[in-house]
Amino acid sequence: MANPRSLFFVSLLFLFINSGVSAVVTYNVADLGAKPDGQTDSTKAFLSAWSEACASANPSVIYVPAGRFLLRNVAFSGPCKNTAITVRIAGTLVAPTDYRVIGNAGNWLLFEHVNGVTISGGILDGQGTGLWNCKASGNSCPSGATTLGFSNSNNIIVSGVSSLNSQMFHIVINGCNNVKMQGVRVSASGRSPNTDGIHVQKSSGVTILDSKIATGDDCVSIGPGTTNLWIENIACGPGHGISIGSLGKDQQEEGVQNVTVRTATFTGTQNGVRIKSWGRPSTGFAKNILFQHAVMIDVQNPIVIDQNYCPGEKDCPGQVSGVRISDVTYQDIHGTSATEVAVKFDCSSKYPCSNITLDDVKLSYKNQAAEASCSHAGGTAEGTVQPTSCL
Secondary structure, eight states: OOOHHHHHHHHHHHHHHTTTOOOOEEEEGGGGTOOTEEEEEOHHHHHHHHHHHHHOSSOEEEEEOSSEEEOOOEEEEOOOSOSOEEEEESSEEEOOSSTTTTTTSSEEEEEESOBSEEEESOEEEOOTHHHHHHHHHTOOOOOOOEEEEEESOEEEEEESOEEESOSSOSEEEESOEEEEEESOEEEOOTTOTTOOSEEEESOEEEEEEEEEEEOSSOSEEEOTTOEEEEEEEEEEOSSSOEEEEEEOSSSSOOOEEEEEEEEEEEESOSEEEEEEEESSOOSOEEEEEEEEEEEEEEESEEEEEEEEEOGGGOSOTTOOOOOEEEEEEEEEEEEEESSSEEEEEEOOSSSOEEEEEEEEEEEEETTEEOEEEEESEEEEEEEEEESOOOO
16 A cells, blocks of 8 residues: 555545645856956857846846956847746946947846846946046036836846946836845945936836935935836935926826825935926826835925926926825924925926825924015925925
């Protein structure tokens, strides 16, 4: 008589074999020719690993061991045969020292038309200081490359990744659905131009959690067509704060809605929570926005809506913003302002901001009550609100 335990394990094995569970296949970039010396171009090895993983019907891991791997601009393109590719990085990916090599590429590392990709760990070193210095000199320079881009992709996870000294934006999410970013670290000089930490546009269902962002532009920037965005537990500074916008650059433009920013700390930033739009006609809008549980530490503009954004006074003098801003709540916002005006609502004269709510806001300037400034803004104040509401 057969042993019942043996029969049990045979049955389990049979179930496993017939359940469609596939073994994970691992591709080590070092086995494909990548060199961890920071000087040998390893682009071909990374593309080989991607090609293998993308063509596999089984879940796949692309493994980057310890060391520094030099890469030119790379596009990891889909669609792929499986929806579970993990890029596990133990080492550092390094951009070329000469910023001109990738400076006009738009992106350094781009994932496009993929589904179910996870980027786990590692350091992405964009080596952007040379380009920043070029821009500061006033010479003709490339516009710069985004370090890590995701375009027209779904079900993306970025976990425990550090981005250093990007030439331009650090991470961009464009045209994507269901993206989770957690434990991201962004580091660049407070004087680095256009180095937004995480930029989201034309995307839905994006979550950004437990991240620390120090850079020269917005810590998180939110562009047109963003819906259902959740940002929580963010440390920002230096930088320009968390910004919705700029909106209204184009006359025909998608709106931004259902955005929650909660539990954020801003230290020495130019702005805290900001909404900005160009001062010219547009079909754009921003609505159903919640800024909740924010601490401001010596922030120049803790709470600001600016609908008269017009850099260089070009293409918009004398015009008013067509972007409609409504249903924005500021709840439990405390701390210190580096300027006298801690709350500034400078809204469109044609489409005034509506249904703005201030609830438990306490901001001081040099140990005294700060001031508030309102133009074309309507709403209510609840609980303790300091500076006194001007809505």
